Every structure is written in C-alpha cells, then in structure tokens.
Amino acid sequence: MTVLASALDTSAPEYAAHRAAMLAKLDDLAAEHAKAVAGGGEKYTARHRARGRLTARERIELLLDPDTPFLELSPLAAWGSDYAVGASLVTGIGVVEGVECLITANDPTVRGGASNPWTLKKALRANEIAAANRLPVVSLVESGGADLPSQKEIFIPGGGLFRDLTRLSAAGVPTVAVVFGNSTAGGAYVPGMSDHVIMVKEQAKVFLGGPPLVRMATGEESDDESLGGAEMHARVSGLADYFAVDEKDALRQARRVVARLNWRKTADRPGHVEPPLHDEDELLGIVPGDLKVPFDPREVIARLVDGSDFDEFKPRYGTSLVTGWARLHGHPLGILANAQGVLFSEESQKAAQFIQLANQRDIPLLFLHNTTGYMVGRAYEQGGIIKHGAMMINAVSNSRVPHLSVLMGASYGAGHYGMCGRAYDPRFLFAWPSAKSAVMGPQQLAGVLSLVARASAAAGGRPYDEEADAALRAMVEQQIEAESLPAFLSGRLYDDGVIDPRDTRTVLGICLSAVHGAPVEGARGGFGVFRM
Ligand code: COA
Numbered sequence: 001m002t003v004l005a006s007a008l009d010t011s012a013p014e015y016a017a018h019r020a021a022m023l024a025k026l027d028d029l030a031a032e033h034a035k036a037v038a039g040g041g042e043k044y045t046a047r048h049r050a051r052g053r054l055t056a057r058e059r060i061e062l063l064l065d066p067d068t069p070f071l072e073l074s075p076l077a078a079w080g081s082d083y084a085v086g087a088s089l090v091t092g093i094g095v096v097e098g099v100e101c102l103i104t105a106n107d108p109t110v111r112g113g114a115s116n117p118w119t120l121k122k123a124l125r126a127n128e129i130a131a132a133n134r135l136p137v138v139s140l141v142e143s144g145g146a147d148l149p150s151q152k153e154i155f156i157p158g159g160g161l162f163r164d165l166t167r168l169s170a171a172g173v174p175t176v177a178v179v180f181g182n183s184t185a186g187g188a189y190v191p192g193m194s195d196h197v198i199m200v201k202e203q204a205k206v207f208l209g210g211p212p213l214v215r216m217a218t219g220e221e222s223d224d225e226s227l228g229g230a231e232m233h234a235r236v237s238g239l240a241d242y243f244a245v246d247e248k249d250a251l252r253q254a255r256r257v258v259a260r261l262n263w264r265k266t267a268d269r270p271g272h273v274e275p276p277l278h279d280e281d282e283l284l285g286i287v288p289g290d291l292k293v294p295f296d297p298r299e300v301i302a303r304l305v306d307g308s309d310f311d312e313f314k315p316r317y318g319t320s321l322v323t324g325w326a327r328l329h330g331h332p333l334g335i336l337a338n339a340q341g342v343l344f345s346e347e348s349q350k351a352a353q354f355i356q357l358a359n360q361r362d363i364p365l366l367f368l369h370n371t372t373g374y375m376v377g378r379a380y381e382q383g384g385i386i387k388h389g390a391m392m393i394n395a396v397s398n399s400r401v402p403h404l405s406v407l408m409g410a411s412y413g414a415g416h417y418g419m420c421g422r423a424y425d426p427r428f429l430f431a432w433p434s435a436k437s438a439v440m441g442p443q444q445l446a447g448v449l450s451l452v453a454r455a456s457a458a459a460g461g462r463p464y465d466e467e468a469d470a471a472l473r474a475m476v477e478q479q480i481e482a483e484s485l486p487a488f489l490s491g492r493l494y495d496d497g498v499i500d501p502r503d504t505r506t507v508l509g510i511c512l513s514a515v516h517g518a519p520v521e522g523a524r525g526g527f528g529v530f531r532m
Pocket of ligand 1: 186
C-alpha cells in the first residue's frame with residue numbers, strides 16, 4: 001500500500017495549540033487582505049461608484065465564468081511600504097468562457113489607479129506568469145499612469161510592461177485590453193500593444209498627451225473625447241476594435257473575444273481526480289508555533305495529494321528530506337519536502353537525483369519548505385557539504401519541469417535556494433502564515449553579529465561593552481524576525497501570496513492546471529558540472 005497513514009492525534013493538546021496559533025495568524029492575515037480589498041477606502045470608492053463605475057474586483061467578477069474560482073496573486077504587494085496594500089492593482093488567474101486567463105485590473109480608487117514601484121513589480125510578475133504558462137491576458141484598464149512622485153523608480157523599468165505584452169503576442173499568447181477610463185501617456189500602450197481592444201463609451205481616455213499637454217506642446221486646443229474617447233478610437237483612429245456602451249457591455253464583449261480565441265492548451269489534460277483520504281482542515285494543526293520543533297511533512301502530503309497516495313523515493317536514505325511521487329487534482333507530481341529541517345550531503349544528492357528523474361519523466365515538482373539550511377561543522381565541510389548542496393542547487397537551477405514552492409515553516413539560508421526559492425524561478429511560490437524566511441534565524445544572526453563585533457574589539461585591543469551588545473542583539477533579533485515574516489516578504493513580491501493552509505490543495509490544483517498551459521518538458525541534459 002502506498003496510501004499514507006496519519007499519526008496526527010487531533011485530540012492532543014499540541015494539535016490544539018498549533019491550530020490555535022495558525023488561526024491567530026490567519027486572523028491577522030485576513031485583516032491585511034481586507035486592506036487590499038478596501039482599495040482607496042470608503043471616500044474614493046463612494047466617489048467612484050457615484051460616477052457609475054464598477055470597482056476592480058466587481059469588473060473581475062463579471063468577467064469570470066459564474067461560480068469559478070479566482071486565484072488572486074500578490075494581494076499584499078506594497079505591504080509595509082508607503083503605498084496602499086495591494087499596490088493599486090489586482091492580478092490573478094481565473095476562467096473566462098472556459099479559458100484560464102491571467103487577469104489584471106487597475107484599482108482606480110487608489111491614487112487614480114496610478115502605478116507605483118510595487119504596482120510595477122506586481123504587473124511584471126503577472127506578465128511573467130502569463131508568459132511561462134501561456135495564459136491569455138485580459139487587462140482591465142483605468143489608471144492615472146505613473147505615480148508621478150515615484151517616477152524615478154518606475155519610468156525606465158516600466159517599459160517592460162509594454163515589451164511583455166508584445167512578446168506575449170509574438171509568442172501566440174492572446175492579449176485583450178478593456179479600457180474603462182484613463183489610459184494615457186505610457187498607459188496608452190496597454191491597448192496599443194494588445195491583440196484585442198474594447199473601450200467604454202464616454203469613459204475611455206486613451207491618448208499620449210491630454211488637452212493641457214497638447215496645448216503646452218503645440219498650442220492646439222482639444223478635448224478628451226476628440227483626443228482619445230472610445231467613439232473616436234472606434235470610428236476614426238481604429239485603435240478600438242469594439243465599442244462598449246457601458247462597463248457591463250465591455251465585460252460581456254471581453255468574454256465574447258475570449259470565447260472566439262480558439263484557445264487550446266498544448267499540454268495533457270489531467271487524469272482521474274480523487275480527494276485526499278485525510279481531512280484538509282487538519283493542515284491547521286500540523287506546523288508548531290515554534291519552528292524549532294520538527295514535524296513530519298508526510299502529514300501535510302497526506303492532506304494534499306489525490307487519495308493520499310504517495311510513492312516515497314529512497315525513504316531510508318537522506319531521511320531529513322522526503323521525496324516521492326503522487327498526483328494532485330489528477331496531475332502527476334514529484335514532491336520534495338523537508339523533514340528534520342537540516343539538509344545534509346545525503347539529502348542534497350537524493351534531491352539532485354530526484355529532480356533529474358522528474359526531468360526525464362516530464363513531471364512537475366512541488367517543494368514543501370521547512371529548512372534551516374545546509375548542515376555546517378567540520379565533519380560536514382570535510383564530507384563535502386558544499387559540493388553536495390551545489391549539486392542540488394545545480395539540479396534545481398537547470399531543471400526544466402515546472403516548479404511550485406510552498407513555504408510551510410522555516411526557509412533559511414541556502415536551503416531556501418536548494419528548495420527552489422524565489423530566485424530559482426518557481427512557476428508559483430506561496431507561503432503559509434507560519435512561514436519564516438531569512439539568511440538565517442534571528443537569534444543566530446544576532447549572535448553572529450555579536451561574535452564578529454567581539455572579535456573586532458579584541459583584535460583592536462578595545463574593551464567590549466556587554467550592555468550595548470545585549471541591546472544590539474535584542475534590536476537585531478527583533479528586526480530580523482519582522483523581516484522574516486510572510487506579510488513583509490509578500491509585500492516585497494518575494495512570493496505570489498500568503499495562503500490559508502486549508503486552501504493549499506486548491507491553490508496547487510489551479511497552479512498545476514495553469515502550468516499545463518505550456519508543454520511540460522523536462523531537461524534531458526543541460527545540467528551544469530556536477531561536482532562528485
Ligand atoms: N501620480 C500620483 N498621484 C496621482 C496620479 C499620478 N499619476 N494620478 C492621480 N493621483 C492622485 C491625485 O493626486 C489624488 O490624490 P488626492 O486625493 O490625495 O488629492 C488621487 O490620486 C485621486 O486623483 P483624482 O484626480 O482626484 O481622481 P480622478 O478619478 O478624478 O482622476 C485621473 C483620475 C487619473 C484621471 C487624474 O488624477 C489624472 O489625470 N492624473 C494624472 C494622469 C497623468 O498625466 N499621468 C501621467 C502618465 S505618465
């Protein structure tokens with residue numbers, strides 16, 4: 001039998017404590033998500049509605065097929081920055097006329113929908129997802145363009161947005177722009193670069209320069225409608241392919257455009273789908289509040305994969321890393337999951353071999369993170385831990401099958417890299433509220449800094465101020481702890497979102513379906529030099 005049994009005791013006090021800690025973190029997270037949903041707040045939302053307009057999320061809802069899910073991406077973008085949580089843009093994956101699309105919608109209630117540095121990062125990430133997974137893109141546009149005070153951060157890299165749209169088009173991935181309002185200056189190139197363009201009557205404003213700018217530049221007197229209204233673009237310039245009488249009509253027409261794309265996924269359809277045998281709700285009670293306490297990732301796998309059916313690979317070797325084969329929502333999947341936290345030479349080599357196998361068989365990989373990094377110490381250095389860690393990182397870097405990463409607990413040091421951290425281009429990366437990620441743990445980092453300062457004082461023959469040291473350690477610990485938390489990392493776009501553990505199977509199911517928009521072809525060779 002390869003069906004995983006569960007040893008999770010749901011009546012144990014530890015389970016109740018883990019669950020309570022996770023629920024408390026989920027409450028905090030919900031409060032942050034609510035900020036993104038609130039957009040620019042009551043005043044600006046009321047003004048927007050008084051103009052007879054729909055909000056960004058209402059537009060998305062009307063675009064999607066009824067009762068289908070929307071996987072919102074990076075909802076906490078800009079968290080902890082000077083800009084509104086959500087970064088004045090909603091992005092995500094949803095189904096339109098049966099076609100999975102990457103949808104972006106400016107939030108005009110936040111500073112007129114203007115793009116700040118985090119908006120740009122979020123939009124570029126959405127484009128990356130569309131390109132890697134060949135998802136048609138629907139842009140719901142109403143934006144004041146560049147957030148002018150932060151223009152130095154966005155003007156030059158912002159060109160990438162228009163480059164991406166035209167490259168998607170060149171790659172045969174359809175792009176649709178629906179213009180609900182302002183789309184001026186650089187913003188005019190969103191409809192300009194899209195394959196299909198819909199504009200809303202008396203609302204769309206698509207011009208390179210508005211009336212004041214035109215007057216400054218040439219002295220010509222003009223008005224919004226003649227420079228860039230929907231009527232003009234549909235009848236005169238030809239930039240609009242479709243003229244919509246109102247917002248709902250525009251969304252209806254967008255659905256018709258997608259229905260006529262003749263879009264077919266290139267990769268295989270999923271096979272038979274079975275729910276896990278064990279309850280997904282119990283995912284709340286597995287990760288301890290204190291990440292120093294290890295947990296068995298098989299308890300997680302048993303609640304994620306079809307039929308809880310998991311064929312473990314090398315179960316007796318390198319036991320701090322669990323590897324094996326399963327299916328999730330009918331898609332084949334290889335899983336690498338940290339067990340005891342530390343990665344040793346055996347685990348690293350096992351991972352490298354497993355990743356190669358997945359590439360030979362064209363099977364996507366899921367990385368479940370709970371690692372404090374690669375083992376340090378004389379015996380391990382002498383045993384070649386650098387070489388072996390490098391093998392794993394080489395395999396992850398040059399693997400060609402889609403990778404999905406979920407940070408369940410710790411994701412520290414080079415362990416974050418070997419487990420396909422953000423810089424290793426996983427197709428999607430999500431964190432649980434329990435996750436923490438940094439170069440090392442806060443206590444360790446503060447301790448290292450203190451030892452270095454102590455050695456430096458000794459070398460210079462200076463006395464060491466123990467009191468100042470204790471204060472510095474406490475401060476550094478606090479800072480690193482705050483910078484390791486999921487909301488902080490998500491705010492910086494280091495993941496695609498922080499998710500409720502109970503939603504993990506659904507989220508991964510949507511991601512696996514999305515990655516099969518492009519052919520899943522592993523690397524048959526093309527790895528770097530493996531140091532043996
Ligand atoms: N950069 C920074 N802040 C901007 C902005 C931008 N591009 N566009 C709007 N805002 C701010 C406004 O200053 C205002 O702030 P406040 O409420 O604190 O005063 C808030 O966003 C809402 O703008 P407002 O003009 O009241 O909203 P509106 O819905 O009536 O109009 C626009 C929205 C986008 C049509 C209008 O603000 C505008 O024309 N903005 C400039 C557009 C532009 O030229 N952008 C440069 C392109 S590169």
